[in-house]
Structure formats: C-alpha cells, structure tokens
Amino acid sequence: MTTERRLRLPGIAFGGDYNPEQWPEEVWAEDMALMREAGVTMVSVGIFSWALLEPSEGVHDFARTDRILDLLHGNGIAADLATPTAAPPAWFFKAHPDALPVDRDGRTLSYGSRQTFCPSSPAYRTAALRIAGALAERYADHPAVAMWHVHNEYGCHNAECFCDTSAAAFRRWLKTKYGNDLNALNHAWGTSFWSQWYYDWEEIIPPRATGADPNPTHRLDWRRFCSDELLSLYTTERDVLRRAAPDLPVTTNFMVMHNFDALDYWRWAPELDIVSNDHYLRSTDPQSETDIALCGDLVRSLAGGRPWLLMEHSTGAVNWQPVNRAKGPGEMRRNALAHVAHGADGIAYFQWRAAKAGAEQWHSAMLPHAGTDSRIWQEVVRLGADLRALAEVRGSTSPARVAVVWDWNARWALEMPCQPSGELRFQDLVRDWYTPLWKAGVAVDFVRPDAPDLDRYQLVLVPSLYLVDEGGAAGLAAFVEGGGTLAVGFHSGAVDENCHVRLGGYPGAFREILGVHGDEPFPLLPGESVGLAGQVPQDATADLWTEHIRLTGAEAVAAYADGPLAGVPAITRHAYGSGTAWYVATHPAPTTLAAVLGRVREEAGVRPEREVPAGVEVVRRRGTGADYLFLIDHTGRGAEIPADGVELLTGKPVVGSVTLPAGGVAVVREPVAGPGGE
Numbered sequence: 001m002t003t004e005r006r007l008r009l010p011g012i013a014f015g016g017d018y019n020p021e022q023w024p025e026e027v028w029a030e031d032m033a034l035m036r037e038a039g040v041t042m043v044s045v046g047i048f049s050w051a052l053l054e055p056s057e058g059v060h061d062f063a064r065t066d067r068i069l070d071l072l073h074g075n076g077i078a079a080d081l082a083t084p085t086a087a088p089p090a091w092f093f094k095a096h097p098d099a100l101p102v103d104r105d106g107r108t109l110s111y112g113s114r115q116t117f118c119p120s121s122p123a124y125r126t127a128a129l130r131i132a133g134a135l136a137e138r139y140a141d142h143p144a145v146a147m148w149h150v151h152n153e154y155g156c157h158n159a160e161c162f163c164d165t166s167a168a169a170f171r172r173w174l175k176t177k178y179g180n181d182l183n184a185l186n187h188a189w190g191t192s193f194w195s196q197w198y199y200d201w202e203e204i205i206p207p208r209a210t211g212a213d214p215n216p217t218h219r220l221d222w223r224r225f226c227s228d229e230l231l232s233l234y235t236t237e238r239d240v241l242r243r244a245a246p247d248l249p250v251t252t253n254f255m256v257m258h259n260f261d262a263l264d265y266w267r268w269a270p271e272l273d274i275v276s277n278d279h280y281l282r283s284t285d286p287q288s289e290t291d292i293a294l295c296g297d298l299v300r301s302l303a304g305g306r307p308w309l310l311m312e313h314s315t316g317a318v319n320w321q322p323v324n325r326a327k328g329p330g331e332m333r334r335n336a337l338a339h340v341a342h343g344a345d346g347i348a349y350f351q352w353r354a355a356k357a358g359a360e361q362w363h364s365a366m367l368p369h370a371g372t373d374s375r376i377w378q379e380v381v382r383l384g385a386d387l388r389a390l391a392e393v394r395g396s397t398s399p400a401r402v403a404v405v406w407d408w409n410a411r412w413a414l415e416m417p418c419q420p421s422g423e424l425r426f427q428d429l430v431r432d433w434y435t436p437l438w439k440a441g442v443a444v445d446f447v448r449p450d451a452p453d454l455d456r457y458q459l460v461l462v463p464s465l466y467l468v469d470e471g472g473a474a475g476l477a478a479f480v481e482g483g484g485t486l487a488v489g490f491h492s493g494a495v496d497e498n499c500h501v502r503l504g505g506y507p508g509a510f511r512e513i514l515g516v517h518g519d520e521p522f523p524l525l526p527g528e529s530v531g532l533a534g535q536v537p538q539d540a541t542a543d544l545w546t547e548h549i550r551l552t553g554a555e556a557v558a559a560y561a562d563g564p565l566a567g568v569p570a571i572t573r574h575a576y577g578s579g580t581a582w583y584v585a586t587h588p589a590p591t592t593l594a595a596v597l598g599r600v601r602e603e604a605g606v607r608p609e610r611e612v613p614a615g616v617e618v619v620r621r622r623g624t625g626a627d628y629l630f631l632i633d634h635t636g637r638g639a640e641i642p643a644d645g646v647e648l649l650t651g652k653p654v655v656g657s658v659t660l661p662a663g664g665v666a667v668v669r670e671p672v673a674g675p676g677g678e
C-alpha cells in the first residue's frame with residue numbers, strides 16, 4: 001500500500017466535467033477530436049450518472065462507461081472517475097422515501113433534482129457504497145483511470161437534514177463528543193438559560209425552526225456535526241475505492257468560494273490524497289480577481305502547501321445567479337492562470353460540452369452551443385497551449401512569510417443570530433485584510449488558529465476570530481512572545497469553543513497580548529461612519545464596528561476623531577515578549593486599513609514579491625531549480641516589470657524587464673530568489 005498517492009500526469013492537467021451520457025454516441029468522436037485539439041489531458045466522468053449505471057437496485061449497466069473509458073484511453077486522455085452518489089435515482093427514493101431530507105421547517109424535499117438525500121440515511125449509505133464498490137471493482141485497473149472523484153461538492157445543496165434519522169445521528173455524535181455525559185453537554189450549551197436543560201438524550205433534536213432565537217452552542221455543535229457527518233460519507237466511499245485500487249489518488253471537489261461555509265475543510269483536507277476545489281465568480285463582485293487569489297491561497301494552505309487541482313470553474317457565465325455575467329475577452333485566461341499562480345496544478349471546467357437540455361442548459365462550457373465558431377472555444381484552445389507551456393511549473397510551491405488565520409468554527413459562531421451586529425461576515429472581514437496584501441504583492445498562507453508551526457512566519461494576521469479555544473489563543477500568544485508580529489481584528493477572542501463569553505473584558509483571549517481592555521462594543525449602523533485621527537492617513541474613516549477600550553500597556557496608533565467614542569483608542573500597538581501585537585478595534589475604510597497593514601508589514605520586515613504598478617498581480621511559485629514569477633494585468637493597460645529569465649508563455653528571453661500585455665499574463669522563470677523574496 002502506498003502512502004503517497006499522486007496524480008501521475010505530466011504537466012498541468014487540463015479538462016473539465018465530461019458528460020457524454022447526455023449525448024448520442026456519434027458526438028463522442030467529435031468530443032475526442034476537439035479535446036485533442038484543445039490539449040485536454042484529463043476529464044471527470046460519471047459524476048451524476050447513477051440512474052444510468054444502476055437502472056434498478058443492485059443491477060448494473062457498465063457498458064456505456066466501458067466504452068467512454070476505452071475511448072478516452074485510446075485518445076490519451078485520463079479519467080478522473082467519479083462515484084455518482086450525489087444524485088441518487090428516482091427508484092431509490094420510491095423504495096426508500098425516508099432517505100429524503102427534511103428542511104428546518106419540517107418540509108420533506110422531493111427527488112427530481114440532485115443532492116437531495118439525508119446524509120444520515122442508512123439506506124442511502126448502503127446504496128452509495130454499493131455503487132461505489134461496483135465501480136471500484138470494475139475500473140480499479142482500467143488504464144484510463146488516473147484518479148477517483150468521490151461524490152460532488154459535498155454539502156452544496158444538502159448540508160443539513162433535520163429529519164428524525166439525522167436527529168438520532170446527531171445524538172450519537174454528541175454522546176461521543178461529551179463522553180456520554182449529559183451534564184457536560186448541558187454546561188457546554190448553557191442550558192440553564194430559557195429552560196433548555198436536558199434530562200434525557202432523546203430530548204435533544206436538531207435546531208429545527210422554533211419560535212425564538214436558537215441556542216448558539218446547540219447550533220454550533222449542529223454545524224460541526226453536519227460537517228463531520230458528510231465527511232464520514234466521503235471517508236467510507238474513499239475506503240471502498242482504496243481497497244480496490246490502493247495506488248490511485250482520491251479526491252472530492254471542495255467549494256472554497258464566497259458564501260459556501262457548510263464544511264470545516266481543515267478537518268476534511270487531510271483525508272484527501274489531492275485537494276481539489278471548485279471556484280465560481282459572483283457577477284456582483286466588482287473585484288473577483290481578489291476572490292480567486294484568496295480562495296487559491298486558502299486551498300493551497302488546506303493542501304499543506306502542496307499543489308492542488310482546480311476541478312471546476314467556468315469559461316463564461318454560470319446559470320445560477322440572478323443575472324449571469326459573461327466573461328470579457330481574456331478574462332477566462334487571467335482567471336485560470338491566476339489559479340495556477342496560487343498553486344493549482346490542474347485547470348478544469350464545468351463542463352466540456354454545453355448542455356442542450358436540463359437545468360444547466362444555460363451554463364457556459366469549454367465547447368459552447370455555437371461549437372468551435374465561438375470566442376470561448378478559441379480561448380479554450382489558447383489556454384490549452386498556455387498550460388502546456390507552463391508544464392515545468394507543476395509541483396512548485398509558494399513560499400509565504402505572512403499567515404492569515406482562518407477558522408470555520410469562528411465563522412459559524414460570528415454569523416450566528418443575536419450578535420452585537422448582524423452585519424459581520426467572516427469572509428468579507430478576512431478579504432478586507434487580505435486585499436491590501438494581495439495588492440501589494442505579498443504572499444500569504446492561511447493557517448488554523450492552533451497551527452503548530454507559526455514560527456515559520458514573520459507576521460500573523462487575525463482579521464476575525466470571534467471564537468478561539470485555549471490552544472489557539474496560547475499558540476498566537478507564544479508566536480508574539482517569540483518575536484513575531486501579530487495583528488488582531490475587532491471582536492476577536494470574545495468567546496471560547498463553546499461560544500461562552502470570556503469574562504473580564506474584551507477582546508477576551510487576546511487582552512493580555514494586545515495590552516488593551518474593552519468594556520463595551522459600539523457597533524455602527526449601516527451607512528454610519530466615524531473619523532480616525534493619529535498615525536493614519538488624513539481623513540481616515542471607519543464603519544461597521546467601534547468599541548470602548550482603554551490601554552493597559554499598548555500605545556494608541558489612532559483614536560476616534562468623532563462619534564460616540566471620540567478620543568478612545570481605535571488602533572493600538574503593544575510590545576509583548578520579544579514581539580509586537582496590534583489591535584484593530586474597528587473596521588477601517590480600505591485605504592486606511594491598507595496604510596495600517598502596510599506599516600505592520602514593514603515593521604515585521606515583510607516585503608512584496610516584486611514592486612509592481614497598482615493593478616498588477618504578482619505571485620511567485622518556487623520550483624526545485626527555479627522560481628516562477630506570475631504577473632497578471634488587471635488594469636487593462638499592461639506594464640513593464642523588472643525581471644530576468646525566460647517568459648514561458650511566449651518562450652522569449654527576458655533581460656532587465658518583461659512586457660506584460662494589456663489584460664495579459666506573463667510567467668517568468670527566474671533563478672531561485674533569496675530567503676527575503678527578492
């Protein structure tokens with residue numbers, strides 16, 4: 001049995017979801033010819049094909065899949081073979097209606113779409129393992145199969161099921177967590193409040209719709225349970241596949257993208273041989289390139305710094321937003337190569353051929369409805385050539401000296417009802433801090449709060465960490481004591497892992513290292529803002545949040561210039577141990593925050609990868625014998641950037657500087673840079 005299962009494909013993998021079962025077989029030959037023209041090297045097959053693979057319970061029909069895999073192999077294209085368990089067939093639900101999920105309001109949902117099943121249903125689990133096992137047995141040794149793709153986007157549509165079966169599974173999970181001690185649960189959940197004390201495990205139910213606000217710890221444990229429950233579905237399928245094919249890597253596609261928060265991917269990632277991710281743009285996001293970078297860095301960090309695969313994104317418009325914006329010329333290329341810059345060793349799309357029928361008929365694809373006589377197809381072919389030119393980048397990593405703390409427990413807790421402000425969104429707060437670093441060309445890793453190796457970094461940023469346990473708080477304190485620079489955002493450290501307020505003053509867990517004492521939050525109303533004065537740019541402002549703090553060792557870097565807290569410190573700096581800890585007790589406007597974090601970064605001795613004009617993204621990947629400097633123009637004007645080496649996309653030598661075309665990308669192979677970046 002191998003311990004390290006890697007994708008054994010040369011270069012950067014290129015492809016998409018391939019659903020030939022939706023087309024007459026005459027079309028398949030054209031698919032192969034066009035895939036070869038575009039340079040496709042791997043496709044994901046069979047993702048939603050359960051109903052065709054198993055026409056009735058226990059009866060399998062693999063003839064079509066045999067032909068598809070043979071055809072792919074004959075054309076030199078690898079298969080990322082999926083288990084189809086995200087879409088159980090209608091016959092399954094006719095036989096097992098109790099496997100249908102129930103929503104928070106008690107409504108049983110119907111089949112007829114996808115991902116509509118109860119994750120705790122024994123019948124679903126049996127059926128899923130049966131089809132996964134049959135596939136594994138039949139195709140473990142098929143030469144086309146390079147990787148298993150388990151299920152699809154766990155939790156996308158059914159992260160929570162509130163039925164009685166789920167309730168029983170939740171109780172089992174709680175009994176394990178609390179060592180069968182109901183009193184321990186009562187204390188952790190604070191159930192002496194509102195007469196919620198439980199005398200019998202059977203009294204505990206999921207946080208179904210109820211008249212008033214939910215118990216936050218009940219809700220938090222429920223979210224942890226839901227993530228773990230889906231994870232157990234993944235690991236049981238994975239184990240079936242591994243038994244049949246011990247050397248093949250197994251993945252499932254994550255959804256590290258805006259607004260999806262159902263799964264604690266820190267717990268999931270170690271269970272995957274290769275981390276893969278799906279990422280889609282929001283039409284309403286004016287700066288979606290920041291989201292690509294942030295999510296790419298987070299996925300790379302989940303993968304332990306190793307390269308990952310972009311399993312899905314779109315060549316153009318999606319079909320599930322109120323208005324689905326098409327991508328402009330060159331945008332798809334910038335998007336794809338940005339994912340590579342942030343660590344992707346594979347670029348894939350949903351999907352290969354645009355569907356004619358079904359709910360996704362208006363979703364873009366690599367091969368549009370219009371066929372090859374289309375701009376998208378031309379860009380796809382060009383991208384295939386680009387990725388071939390970047391083959392040597394495969395396997396390279398991204399050295400970072402700044403870590404940003406990210407935690408799903410803190411995210412879930414922060415966005416629970418009944419906070420001092422209902423306006424706080426974890427990912428927005430993190431992105432606010434990430435953006436100025438990204439704009440400045442500073443490489444960033446994401447870490448969990450209790451990361452054991454923080455001393456690898458010079459600077460640790462904690463934009464938002466409402467909930468933190470003792471281990472996380474102690475690790476961050478040790479980092480500062482040991483000489484590191486830490487910056488903490490408002491309303492952090494406020495509660496422990498049970499959502500209990502840390503008493504004695506805010507920001508609870510971080511009071512001592514930050515050298516401040518807070519006694520009252522003063523959140524601002526939407527549209528309200530306050531001025532900041534001190535060592536901040538003129539006319540500095542903040543919105544969303546202010547709080548009353550006093551200094552207990554820290555110095556004030558800025559104070560409120562007006563508003564209810566005029567004169568109160570808003571941004572502080574504290575020498576602690578051998579290091580420095582900053583507190584940003586408010587939500588500064590973007591330019592103000594950029595200035596503050598710029599100073600924090602400079603004091604910590606962290607420099608950009610390269611000085612570049614505003615609007616040019618710069619990212620470095622480090623190979624064994626070379627660095628790869630990715631330059632992406634988001635200005636539409638292009639730029640001349642100092643560099644020496646070879647520009648891989650054109651193959652041209654670079655002497656002194658490289659020309660970055662308007663809206664274009666350059667990737668310069670350079671000698672390995674010193675430890676400080678440049």
Ligand code: GLA
Binds near residue numbers: 312318319350363
């Ligand atoms: C998700 C799914 C795909 C497809 C795309 C459309 O990512 O995994 O099957 O539905 O969305 O954007």
